[in-house]
Amino acid sequence: MQAERIGLCEDDGDLRLVLTRALRAEGFEVRATMTGHEAVEAFSTAPPDLLVLDIGLPDADGRDVCQALRSHGVQVPVLFLTARDALPDRLSGFHAGGDDYLTKPFALAELIVRVQALLRRAGVADAPVELGEGLRLDPAAHALCAQERSESLTPTEFRILAALAARAGDVVRRAELTAAAWPQGAIVHANTLDTYIGRLRRKLEVVESTQGIETVRGVGYALR
């Protein structure tokens, strides 16, 4: 398979270098740009598989860059880098779209994890995830489909079930599930995940799935 291409736009030279090297070390092809202008120019004609955009660019807001690229028909997932004082509207932006954001300072490992998660989600968009027994997870419709029946999933439900399905049969830790379903730094009540698991179980039952979500006490959940 071909390496995924990542478009990077970050004005700080040191950080750009660090990010580029870290992503290359993971096997990605990286095209790094310094300014928003440069990014629009480079990525509108040859869109990569994923974009990493700094919001605090000298010549343009990263979100403007994103919109400019979107208006050029670029539909790849975008991961924003923001300063520490993230605003609530960025959060709602995350909830609306399928994108993600990281607040500085962040960990390299965190960036890698989220880039891979976004790519997996995007790659899944082409081919629905088969769960066996005629059951599949349709990312386009955010729906869970059986032979005849089908249940629609909310964005959060979908992210959680996708995280479980990505490692079907394995136990996924609670912390990993919340990391997959909510943006970094979000504070969610411990109970919230329980509630979503409950809803997913009910929807799995509605479509008469042969698979269910098992709980591994003190650890997490597994799709089996």
Next chain:
Amino acid sequence: MQAERIGLCEDDGDLRLVLTRALRAEGFEVRATMTGHEAVEAFSTAPPDLLVLDIGLPDADGRDVCQALRSHGVQVPVLFLTARDALPDRLSGFHAGGDDYLTKPFALAELIVRVQALLRRAGVADAPVELGEGLRLDPAAHALCAQERSESLTPTEFRILAALAARAGDVVRRAELTAAAWPQGAIVHANTLDTYIGRLRRKLEVVESTQGIETVRGVGYALR
């Protein structure tokens, strides 16, 4: 198996205790040190699988500790803790050979997630421990699996059996088992271990294991 070993260096006593207990609760073996000097001494000869270093140590900068250990050939991933969130600090942390970075205050759950992510990326990831005869101890599921049957273990049961399996065939002293299964300083009735041994024996029998836990009177137990 043995549990992954984590080397911790943190001068603040409260935080050190909290971190140690949190990591132990996740099944890690933790060796905690207070000073940079102590850390270099302890971890250069017996490197753990991962290091968690405070940057603001009284006697030395955590980055110096990291570099000192690297020069001793220690290549394990390093996660830095720091109160400072200035950009130069973050970059110098990466430059010093750190792999990840957390700024105080942080959530315990986040530390756990990152530690696990780093270990998985380092390839030290949870690999099932073979006990022979098609019997294995699966850390992901906290379960004991035979050919067809499988029994799930509670966290404490798992820690005890893992400690026995790590030295399969050898006698493990009672004191060592309690040290492996409970946080340092915890006071557990002598009888509690007996109870767990009993439960483990029953579960080993349920999966029709050829191996069993032998008791060595006055000393401890052995898995054979």
Next chain:
DNA sequence: CGGGGACCTGAACGAAACGTGAACGCGTGC
């Protein structure tokens, strides 16, 4: 062969983790 200590086991109980129905806040579209 008898006593005592170490170990085994079933039962019981408080505490913590988990499940679930209902309610609340908040955007969005009508």
Next chain:
DNA sequence: GCACGCGTTCACGTTTCGTTCAGGTCCCCG
């Protein structure tokens, strides 16, 4: 403004875990 969907939280019931206790069994030693 109103209804609706979504995300979140709360309250409470249920299950499971960890621990202790009581009483039995086994082994070693005198």
